[in-house]
Amino acid sequence: MSNLSYVRTEMLGEQSPPGTAIGIVGWLRANLFSNWLNTILTLVSLVFIYQVFAAILPWLIHSSWTANSLQECRAQVDAAYGMAAEGGCWAVIRERYLQLVFGFYPSELYWRPILAFGLTLVALAPILFTALPRKMLWLSPFAPFVVPWLLWGGTVWVPLLVVAGLGLAYVVTRVLSSHVSGLLAVPVAALVAILWWLYAVMPVNDAVTAMIANQRIPDVSADMRDKVEILPGEIAALDAQIAALGQTVGRAEAEKDALVSALEAAETEAARTAVLSAIHELRGPRDALAALEKQRLVRNEELSRARTLLAGLEALPENRTTRETLLAQLANATGAARGDLEARLATVDNRIASVVKEVGRVGLIPVESRRFGGFMLSITIGLVAITASLPIGVMLALGRQSDLLILRAICVGFIEFIRGVPLITLLFVASVLLNYFLPPGTSFDIILRVMIMVTLFASAYMAEVIRGGLAALPKGQYEAADALGLDYWKAQRLIIMPQALKISIPGIVSTFIGVFKDTTLVSIIGLLDPLGLSNAIRANTAWNGIVWELYGFIALMFFVFCFSMSRYSMYLERKLRTGHR
Amino acid sequence: MKKSVILGALTVAGLLAGAAGAATLDDVKARGKLNCGINTGLVGFAAPDANGEWSGFDVAYCRALAGAVLGDPSAIEFVSLTGKTRFTALASGEIDALSRNTTWTLTRDVDLKFTFVGVNYYDGQGFMVPKALGVTSAKELDGATVCIQTGTTTELNLADFFRTNNISYEPVPIETNAEAQQQFLAGACDVYTTDASGLAATRATFENPGDYAILPEIISKEPLGPLVRHGDDGWADIARWTLNALIAAEELGVTSANIDEMAAAPTSNPEINRLLGTEGNMGEMLGLPADWAVKAIKAGGNYGEIFEKYIGETTPVGLARGLNAQWTNGGLMYAPPFR
Numbered sequence: 008m009s010n011l012s013y014v015r016t017e018m019l020g021e022q023s024p025p026g027t028a029i030g031i032v033g034w035l036r037a038n039l040f041s042n043w044l045n046t047i048l049t050l051v052s053l054v055f056i057y058q059v060f061a062a063i064l065p066w067l068i069h070s071s072w073t074a075n076s077l078q079e080c081r082a083q084v085d086a087a088y089g090m091a092a093e094g095g096c097w098a099v100i101r102e103r104y105l106q107l108v109f110g111f112y113p114s115e116l117y118w119r120p121i122l123a124f125g126l127t128l129v130a131l132a133p134i135l136f137t138a139l140p141r142k143m144l145w146l147s148p149f150a151p152f153v154v155p156w157l158l159w160g161g162t163v164w165v166p167l168l169v170v171a172g173l174g175l176a177y178v179v180t181r182v183l184s185s186h187v188s189g190l191l192a193v194p195v196a197a198l199v200a201i202l203w204w205l206y207a208v209m210p211v212n213d214a215v216t217a218m219i220a221n222q223r224i225p226d227v228s229a230d231m232r233d234k235v236e237i238l239p240g241e242i243a244a245l246d247a248q249i250a251a252l253g254q255t256v257g258r259a260e261a262e263k264d265a266l267v268s269a270l271e272a273a274e275t276e277a278a279r280t281a282v283l284s285a286i287h288e289l290r291g292p293r294d295a296l297a298a299l300e301k302q303r304l305v306r307n308e309e310l311s312r313a314r315t316l317l318a319g320l321e322a323l324p325e326n327r328t329t330r331e332t333l334l335a336q337l338a339n340a341t342g343a344a345r346g347d348l349e350a351r352l353a354t355v356d357n358r359i360a361s362v363v364k365e366v367g368r369v370g371l372i373p374v375e376s377r378r379f380g381g382f383m384l385s386i387t388i389g390l391v392a393i394t395a396s397l398p399i400g401v402m403l404a405l406g407r408q409s410d411l412l413i414l415r416a417i418c419v420g421f422i423e424f425i426r427g428v429p430l431i432t433l434l435f436v437a438s439v440l441l442n443y444f445l446p447p448g449t450s451f452d453i454i455l456r457v458m459i460m461v462t463l464f465a466s467a468y469m470a471e472v473i474r475g476g477l478a479a480l481p482k483g484q485y486e487a488a489d490a491l492g493l494d495y496w497k498a499q500r501l502i503i504m505p506q507a508l509k510i511s512i513p514g515i516v517s518t519f520i521g522v523f524k525d526t527t528l529v530s531i532i533g534l535l536d537p538l539g540l541s542n543a544i545r546a547n548t549a550w551n552g553i554v555w556e557l558y559g560f561i562a563l564m565f566f567v568f569c570f571s572m573s574r575y576s577m578y579l580e581r582k583l584r585t586g587h588r
Numbered sequence: 589m590k591k592s593v594i595l596g597a598l599t600v601a602g603l604l605a606g607a608a609g610a611a612t613l614d615d616v617k618a619r620g621k622l623n624c625g626i627n628t629g630l631v632g633f634a635a636p637d638a639n640g641e642w643s644g645f646d647v648a649y650c651r652a653l654a655g656a657v658l659g660d661p662s663a664i665e666f667v668s669l670t671g672k673t674r675f676t677a678l679a680s681g682e683i684d685a686l687s688r689n690t691t692w693t694l695t696r697d698v699d700l701k702f703t704f705v706g707v708n709y710y711d712g713q714g715f716m717v718p719k720a721l722g723v724t725s726a727k728e729l730d731g732a733t734v735c736i737q738t739g740t741t742t743e744l745n746l747a748d749f750f751r752t753n754n755i756s757y758e759p760v761p762i763e764t765n766a767e768a769q770q771q772f773l774a775g776a777c778d779v780y781t782t783d784a785s786g787l788a789a790t791r792a793t794f795e796n797p798g799d800y801a802i803l804p805e806i807i808s809k810e811p812l813g814p815l816v817r818h819g820d821d822g823w824a825d826i827a828r829w830t831l832n833a834l835i836a837a838e839e840l841g842v843t844s845a846n847i848d849e850m851a852a853a854p855t856s857n858p859e860i861n862r863l864l865g866t867e868g869n870m871g872e873m874l875g876l877p878a879d880w881a882v883k884a885i886k887a888g889g890n891y892g893e894i895f896e897k898y899i900g901e902t903t904p905v906g907l908a909r910g911l912n913a914q915w916t917n918g919g920l921m922y923a924p925p926f927r
Binding site: 308435439545551554 | 633638641769
């Protein structure tokens with residue numbers, strides 16, 4: 008009896024869970040088929056997903072990458088996958104991706120926007136990621152001066168002189184605060200810097216340029232004369248090459264067209280392979296032809312530049328004497344005659360200045376704003392608006408909470424006015440109305456105007472986002488800052504802003520993403536951003552009728568940028584999660 | 589009150605523009621480049637190629653003008669403009685000439701203060717339908733759904749046409765031509781209406797163009813042409829006679845192939861000689877070199893050559909000359925004499 012036990016003395020070995028609760032089956036049961044409602048939803052979703060993929064995948068896979076027009080895309084898809092096949096025409100992206108990225112920026116200068124973009128990333132990196140060495144921060148202040156210079160080109164003196172203005176302001180501050188009064192130092196220094204930028208930068212730049220130009224004129228004249236002599240020959244040679252190759256390509260194209268119509272008439276295996284190989288063989292000659300045409304375009308532009316410059320140089324002595332005589336006449340002219348003389352003088356001055364500017368330029372070839380386009384334009388406008396709107400927004404938010412009546416009224420008025428107006432209206436003001444109100448002939452750059460408007464728009468929204476962060480702070484934080492004896496700016500910098508900004512990160516990044524996407528609106532005022540360019544590409548007879556491929560590519564690019572911003576915001580939130588939650 | 593402010597602004601703008609345009613020719617020469625306003629993209633009329641070089645029927649006029657004024661058809665800066673920004677760009681002096689399929693109307697000529705220098709394409713609004721619909725005339729379209737671009741004169745023309753014929757229709761408003769193509773192909777509307785040139789270009793892109801027909805009715809007059817600002821008649825003359833030179837060259841048989849030969853020495857036809865500057869001083873009168881017309885024609889050929897190259901029957905756009913044939917062939921292209 009005693010060795011009878013009613014209780015187990017040893018534990019049962021662990022058994023593996025039932026087959027239906029582990030592995031894939033278990034996961035499926037738990038997550039997809041846990042009850043009848045979920046089962047139905049899962050099945051419906053599966054059918055939906057299958058339908059979507061069944062529609063899209065063949066279109067993606069049965070695509071054409073090498074054709075040079077929509078018609079050829081269709082022929083190629085038909086030949087490769089049968090007459091009933093529908094396929095994407097990704098060849099348009101292959102031909103135009105550089106255009107979609109850089110717009111009409113001269114292709115031989117693509118390194119400049121690429122370098123500018125790289126520099127921007129390097130300058131932003133230490134601000135965005137605190138793990139990076141702090142010494143990199145010293146580079147960041149220079150990016151705003153170097154990047155525009157890289158993008159727009161021009162003399163090297165302008166960015167240097169602009170930086171010198173900052174140096175000047177610093178020196179004035181130091182001198183005034185040590186010798187006169189610290190209170191006066193900052194406004195006076197700001198005034199000096201602004202006066203320097205407005206009235207000294209361009210004259211100094213012009214003077215230096217004129218000095219260099221005078222030395223260079225003989226060299227440049229000889230150089231241009233050489234160019235004007237040599238280039239037409241080169242262009243003629245290219246013309247001949249293009250004509251010869253063009254004929255070969257033309258014959259091959261005609262053969263290919265005949266094969267395509269043969270295929271359309273009777274679908275045989277031989278006809279299919281013939282069409283495919285014809286298109287494949289055309290690729291090399293076509294690329295060669297396109298390369299030659301590009302060379303010719305570059306040469307033509309060079310020749311055009313050289314001719315204009317040479318004509319200007321040859322007319323320079325004459326223009327200078329005309330200028331002297333006009334000045335002499337102007338000294339004792341009156342009334343209507345005076346106005347006429349002044350107009351003529353302005354024309355002559357203009358001609359002299361344009362030649363001097365071109366000859367004496369030390370720096371990069373200038374690129375006009377209207378050549379900007381594609382993602383380069385979106386990124387330029389977006390980055391400027393994003394980086395400038397945050398500080399302006401902080402200032403506006405603080406202004407709106409300020410006790411100073413006028414300051415508050417200005418900030419509230421600005422924010423409410425800008426938020427009450429659609430961005431498109433502001434863009435139209437920038438492109439259309441400003442044209443009417445500015446004096447004729449002022450070339451206030453259209454992209455600069457758009458950047459200012461988008462920045463103002465983003466700032467107003469940013470101010471409200473940050474005000475939300477400020478409002479979320481308990482009053483005790485403000486009182487604690489006061490109790491510590493901090494003045495207003497120190498309190499903001501050390502206590503209020505770090506917390507308010509942390510709270511507003513999701514809102515701030517949402518505004519950033521929104522602004523970046525809003526840059527596509529500039530296509531409405533005729534700037535060729537990616538969407539505007541997609542329209543221009545469709546206007547080419549070869550690609551007319553292509554919609555999904557272009558929109559798909561643009562959407563993908565936008566997704567990459569916006570998704571990275573969103574991921575960065577989440578990273579930042581995780582990193583700054585210091586609260587006791 | 590509001591209206592008077594706008595009118596005041598426009599008046600000021602007009603005055604300023606007048607002052608700015610006092611010497612467009614001098615400005616262009618000093619700049620060494622012609623600023624020409626073009627479409628942001630319209631099949632056959634203006635489109636960039638993969639190298640970013642613009643070409644097309646409207647662009648060809650800009651090149652001819654640059655050739656006439658500067659002797660170099662590539663000395664040109666193209667400014668792409670939308671329908672909304674084109675007029676301010678011209679009025680404010682941002683561009684020297686606008687060649688952007690712009691219809692010549694009284695208000696644009698008089699109220700907006702522009703000078704149309706001629707007509708380079710006579711267009712008109714037409715209809716496109718699927719052949720399966722079995723319609724042969726626009727008057728049979730009673731009760732049809734019509735895809736139409738909003739905010740354009742085509743909308744008003746359409747309403748007028750259906751009202752005068754006492755039939756009904758249901759509009760499907762759309763924003764762009766690309767959208768219209770998709771809607772029409774998807775069967776969202778029975779009829780697509782826009783300028784006949786646009787219809788032809790659109791139909792050419794369809795996978796089966798033969799399944800669609802363009803109806804014979806043309807319900808509006810759309811004379812498209814280049815224009816310049818009021819206030820600089822000398823510049824308007826240059827723009828007008830450049831266009832006339834292209835048209836006259838076709839009439840006189842001057843082509844890009846034979847022009848070098850014809851311009852080398854006076855020919856037996858005095859009008860050709862005057863046009864090409866081997867006789868008389870017409871270039872001087874315009875303030876241009878004697879061979880201005882030669883350079884203009886060499887830029888892209890005469891009017892007929894330009895037409896055939898960009899929108900003619902051999903191109904995918906495939907437009908017949910029709911109204912745009914020379915007057916000697918029953919069309920409306922009629923250049924005043926070079927005398």
